[in-house]
Amino acid sequence: MLNTINRVAVVGLGYIGLPTAAILATNGIEVVGVDVNSGTVDAVNRGEVPFVEPDLGVHVAGAVSQGHLKATTETPSAQAYIVAVPTPFREDRSADLSYIEAAARGIAPQLQGGELLILESTSPPGATEHMANYILELRPDLSLDGSDSRPALLVAHCPERVLPGRVMIELVTNDRIVGGMTPEAAEAAKELYAVFCQGEILTTDAVTAEMAKLVENSYRDVNIAFANELSVISDKLGIDVWELIRLANHHPRVNILQPGPGVGGHCIAVDPWFIVAAAPDDAQLIRTARNVNDAKPLWVVEQVAAHVNSLGKDDVKIAALGLSFKANIDDLRESPAVEIVSNLAGRAAGHHIVVVEPHVSELPSKLADIDNVTLVDLEHAVEQADVVLLLVDHDVFKDLSPSDLGHDRVIDTRGMWSALAG
Ligand code: SAJ
Numbered sequence: 001m002l003n004t005i006n007r008v009a010v011v012g013l014g015y016i017g018l019p020t021a022a023i024l025a026t027n028g029i030e031v032v033g034v035d036v037n038s039g040t041v042d043a044v045n046r047g048e049v050p051f052v053e054p055d056l057g058v059h060v061a062g063a064v065s066q067g068h069l070k071a072t073t074e075t076p077s078a079q080a081y082i083v084a085v086p087t088p089f090r091e092d093r094s095a096d097l098s099y100i101e102a103a104a105r106g107i108a109p110q111l112q113g114g115e116l117l118i119l120e121s122t123s124p125p126g127a128t129e130h131m132a133n134y135i136l137e138l139r140p141d142l143s144l145d146g147s148d149s150r151p152a153l154l155v156a157h158c159p160e161r162v163l164p165g166r167v168m169i170e171l172v173t174n175d176r177i178v179g180g181m182t183p184e185a186a187e188a189a190k191e192l193y194a195v196f197c198q199g200e201i202l203t204t205d206a207v208t209a210e211m212a213k214l215v216e217n218s219y220r221d222v223n224i225a226f227a228n229e230l231s232v233i234s235d236k237l238g239i240d241v242w243e244l245i246r247l248a249n250h251h252p253r254v255n256i257l258q259p260g261p262g263v264g265g266h267c268i269a270v271d272p273w274f275i276v277a278a279a280p281d282d283a284q285l286i287r288t289a290r291n292v293n294d295a296k297p298l299w300v301v302e303q304v305a306a307h308v309n310s311l312g313k314d315d316v317k318i319a320a321l322g323l324s325f326k327a328n329i330d331d332l333r334e335s336p337a338v339e340i341v342s343n344l345a346g347r348a349a350g351h352h353i354v355v356v357e358p359h360v361s362e363l364p365s366k367l368a369d370i371d372n373v374t375l376v377d378l379e380h381a382v383e384q385a386d387v388v389l390l391l392v393d394h395d396v397f398k399d400l401s402p403s404d405l406g407h408d409r410v411i412d413t414r415g416m417w418s419a420l421a422g
Contacts, residue, residue: 005116005192006030009078011103013040013071015331016120016160017084018049019056019167023196025063032078033071034106044071052330052359055168075106080116080192083107083131084160086266087121093273095124100131108138113151116188118158122213122267124274128157128206132181144181154185157206158193159213164265165329175199179209217271218286223257224268225289228296231259235303242415261391261413262296262336264325269293269334297336300413301343304389307411308348311386316351318344319385321378322392323357323364330359337391338366345370354381358396390414 006029010021013035025031035041043050047061063069075081085099100121107117117135119128132144132155143150157179162170176197180186186203193201204212227245234241245256263269272290276283308316325335332338345353345367354376355363362368363375378396382388388405390397393416402410402417412418 005079008080010082012085022059025069041071077110082118084120116154154188155181156185156189157209179204179206214271222289225292227257227259242418263293264335297339316386318353318387319381327393356381
């Protein structure tokens with residue numbers, strides 16, 4: 001059926017929507033990207049990418065210059081729609097589906113029946129059904145199954161699983177889960193993804209696909225929480241946690257992840273809460289893991305504050321290396337590094353924090369107005385720093401070494417230098 005699909009609208013041109021639009025377009029599909037942000041739309045139409053993701057720029061520039069990809073703020077008519085908008089959580093940690101509803105309001109007037117509608121946004125169980133019902137309320141002349149002679153829509157959930165920093169590779173190579181509101185919808189979505197996905201495409205129902213995505217990220221969150229808890233225990237016991245994990249991982253069935261300053265990003269720190277909200281009495285391990293990881297930035301702040309106090313100086317200079325939520329990207333969303341610097345600045349009011357983040361040109365709003373925090377380049381940061389606080393293991397920091405910097409002034413929250421030494 002999908003051999004006939006050659007025009008796709010991708011709603012939401014963010015970290016997932018734009019790569020998906022670009023890869024479809026470079027595989028010959030006519031793609032229209034839709035975004036509420038006219039700056040993003042203009043950038044894409046110039047063939048530019050408004051954020052850092054390796055190889056994405058080449059794909060976007062190529063697709064735009066070949067005329068296969070263009071962007072607009074108005075949802076056009078298309079044979080298939082891919083919705084890739086944010087699903088943040090609210091204050092009470094329930095999912096905010098308002099962006100999905102807004103996308104659905106844009107799509108609904110364009111529908112004639114027979115279109116494929118795919119929700120890619122990470123969603124709580126039931127969100128795809130919610131989107132389908134929301135559209136059918138706006139368009140009671142359509143249906144999901146062709147009943148009462150109303151033309152059918154094919155609605156599916158296809159969660160993305162790509163790793164920021166490797167998106168253009170993993171879009172092609174990862175296996176993919178496709179959950180349909182009907183088996184026909186799952187098959188149709190499978191055919192569309194087969195245009196670029198070389199991994200296995202596994203079909204199921206929509207709610208299982210929603211849950212599979214949440215479970216994958218919770219699995220990782222729980223395992224990172226284990227590593228983070230080990231780092232706190234090891235510190236109490238005077239053990240080097242990096243060496244401990246390296247040794248334990250020699251066991252053939254043990255593979256402990258790496259402790260860090262906390263878990264950031266918009267996925268792993270968010271998605272487990274959707275499971276907790278769906279089953280609050282039962283999701284105990286998942287909730288505890290979230291709390292362990294959420295507590296880690298404050299633990300780092302306490303460590304640095306204790307170190308600063310031990311120096312007995314009034315104007316300590318702290319060089320904080322890295323702000324993004326993980327290595328070699330510019331994404332500062334939910335970044336534990338930002339939280340640590342902001343908290344530390346309040347705690348160490350008389351001291352100065354110089355921040356190095358080679359992937360951004362200005363401090364994020366949370367730090368921009370703090371007097372004792374400035375963004376500087378690497379050389380200026382470390383040369384006179386009393387404390388060198390490594391928050392992100394960017395490649396550009398790997399040339400520094402604790403022996404050059406002086407071991408007694410280094411706090412390495414990522415174990416980067418320990419890993420290089422080991
Ligand atoms: N982190 C650690 N220790 C580790 C691994 C990660 O502290 O051993 C931290 C990172 O520094 C970062 C956070 O966890 O702050 C998340 O990083 P990540 O690399 O684990 O994951 P994300 O958020 O970049 O991408 C995840 C991926 N999910 C899984 O690996 C199960 C990706 O495949 C998903 O597509 C993505 O979430 C998403 O969009 O949901």
